[in-house]
Amino acid sequence: MLIHAKKASDAASHEITPESVYLNRRGFMAGAAAVAVGGFAGNAGAAVLPAANGAGAFENLKQGYRKLGEKDQVSTYEAISGYNNYYEFGTSKSDPAANAKNFKPMPWTIKVDGLCAKPGTIAIEDLLKPHTLEDRIYRHRCVEAWSMVIPWVGVPLAEVVKQFEPLGSAKYIAFETIVRPEEMPGQRSARILPWPYIEGLRLDEANHPLAILAVGIYGKTLLNQNGAPLRLVAPWKYGFKNVKSIVRISFTEQQPKNTWQVMAPDEYGFYANVNPHVDHPRWSQATERRIGSGNVLSAFEARRTTLMFNGYQEEVGQLYAGMDLTRYY
Amino acid sequence: MSDAALQARRNVLRRGLKPAVFMLCLVPLVLLVARGFANDLSANPVEFIIRTLGDWALRFLLLALAVTPLRLATGWNEVARLRRMLGLFAFTYVVLHLLAYTGLDQGFDFVGLWNDVMKRIYITVGMAAFALLLPLAVTSADAMIRKLGGARWRMLHRLAYPAGVLAVIHYFLMIKAGYQQPTVYAVILAVLLGVRLVKRA
Ligand code: HEM
Numbered sequence: 001m002l003i004h005a006k007k008a009s010d011a012a013s014h015e016i017t018p019e020s021v022y023l024n025r026r027g028f029m030a031g032a033a034a035v036a037v038g039g040f041a042g043n044a045g046a047a048v049l050p051a052a053n054g055a056g057a058f059e060n061l062k063q064g065y066r067k068l069g070e071k072d073q074v075s076t077y078e079a080i081s082g083y084n085n086y087y088e089f090g091t092s093k094s095d096p097a098a099n100a101k102n103f104k105p106m107p108w109t110i111k112v113d114g115l116c117a118k119p120g121t122i123a124i125e126d127l128l129k130p131h132t133l134e135d136r137i138y139r140h141r142c143v144e145a146w147s148m149v150i151p152w153v154g155v156p157l158a159e160v161v162k163q164f165e166p167l168g169s170a171k172y173i174a175f176e177t178i179v180r181p182e183e184m185p186g187q188r189s190a191r192i193l194p195w196p197y198i199e200g201l202r203l204d205e206a207n208h209p210l211a212i213l214a215v216g217i218y219g220k221t222l223l224n225q226n227g228a229p230l231r232l233v234a235p236w237k238y239g240f241k242n243v244k245s246i247v248r249i250s251f252t253e254q255q256p257k258n259t260w261q262v263m264a265p266d267e268y269g270f271y272a273n274v275n276p277h278v279d280h281p282r283w284s285q286a287t288e289r290r291i292g293s294g295n296v297l298s299a300f301e302a303r304r305t306t307l308m309f310n311g312y313q314e315e316v317g318q319l320y321a322g323m324d325l326t327r328y329y
Numbered sequence: 330m331s332d333a334a335l336q337a338r339r340n341v342l343r344r345g346l347k348p349a350v351f352m353l354c355l356v357p358l359v360l361l362v363a364r365g366f367a368n369d370l371s372a373n374p375v376e377f378i379i380r381t382l383g384d385w386a387l388r389f390l391l392l393a394l395a396v397t398p399l400r401l402a403t404g405w406n407e408v409a410r411l412r413r414m415l416g417l418f419a420f421t422y423v424v425l426h427l428l429a430y431t432g433l434d435q436g437f438d439f440v441g442l443w444n445d446v447m448k449r450i451y452i453t454v455g456m457a458a459f460a461l462l463l464p465l466a467v468t469s470a471d472a473m474i475r476k477l478g479g480a481r482w483r484m485l486h487r488l489a490y491p492a493g494v495l496a497v498i499h500y501f502l503m504i505k506a507g508y509q510q511p512t513v514y515a516v517i518l519a520v521l522l523g524v525r526l527v528k529r530a
Contacts, residue, residue: 083372091507093371146373192507263506282449282503291373296365299374302436
């Protein structure tokens, strides 16, 4: 499927897929040149969660951030939902799609604790209710040096943070993935990773307008293998920061120990900002392979240069002013 | 059946064995190409191709190393005639694996490849395994056996053992977490090499 700056009306009929219709309707078809930023599409209103696991489509999404480069083609739904790192469901890329069918993303509650004025346990509907859901389109860069482009649905993390009123002493926010070995076969082996999966952000990173809590992809609720029903997306960081199926949010003074840092501290740090100048021992981070076009001939495409902060330097660079990013990788 | 008929049948089997195994050894490659034409190489075709070829390289290496233990265990001496072919197929899949990496993934950027060999330990180890297999492939022809003499040739071809060990280490090193697959290969390799130690002792 090709998504160049052409309208669905001039696409060949075999190119008109549910995905291209969605992208076109949401104004995602054009490259960066023809982008209309901001504005509401329809009556954006309070967030409502349709049927879980990709079954339901969101109505009245607010038109959110959508800046892309010329060569950033949105990845196919098949690629986004069939090629996943979600070790709770198994370690191979095809395991999550195969093993996540029995996972139950509804009903869902999130425990909020730590240094905030409004701790407690909250249902996902109530967590989302005060906010407006947006569609956003981000590059997604895995630490394994591949990347995709993903049309998310979500709410700004900053708004959710505000809702719980973090105390002045709170410096970090920690997230935890659910532990349900009965539904998540990978969790039956403690040798894969120590469960639960933990990730964290500095509070000012969490408050950055690019960070979102995502509940959907391609206008539909998140599939289980994509981290249903609620996951983090911080597009300037490597994918493993984007913790999935979140059941706990904690405000802390100490920097959380994120899972991969615990596993291999010389390979994975806390920040995990996309940085072409700091190599991982197993993968050079200078370049990446763009995948998800749905075409085997992409195998003959050259790798692309990885951009600092995954191309979001202009937006997030000032968060790290003066920091030695070789040390804080 | 008369003795002559039995003998004739055995000859057909004997003559048929090698071509049949040869065709079987090509099946993984044919299937990979077919999946390519069917646009069915996962979301990340380059990785899929590299890994499929790597898997088969290792499997054929282990199959080649299994020939002698199998012969000793079953007394089926015919099988020895398959050893060289299996070894050469292992080498072929290794070369394709290396070619997929160098060509498809790195775009024949040999500077980048050299950096990878120096910096990324699993690539270093993979290259070392390849370097050990190279002289075996070069000396596989009958003429080379005669030239080197059987004893020296056999000595040289024991390089297949450390090559197998390095290949399994290469597999372990490329993985982030979850080591079931390479563990299976490591156990099989340990058995195949262990048999040789026990036999000698
Ligand atoms: C005896 C030689 C070799 C054998 C038997 C071998 C075997 C393997 C195996 C079994 C895998 C894992 C496949 C999987 O995950 O399913 C692998 C992966 C890989 N090997 Fe090799 N290999 C060899 C040499 C090399 C060499 C010389 C290179 C490159 C210079 C190389 C580069 C790679 C790469 C890039 C991967 C995939 C890494 C990834 O996808 O993240 N290998 N190899």
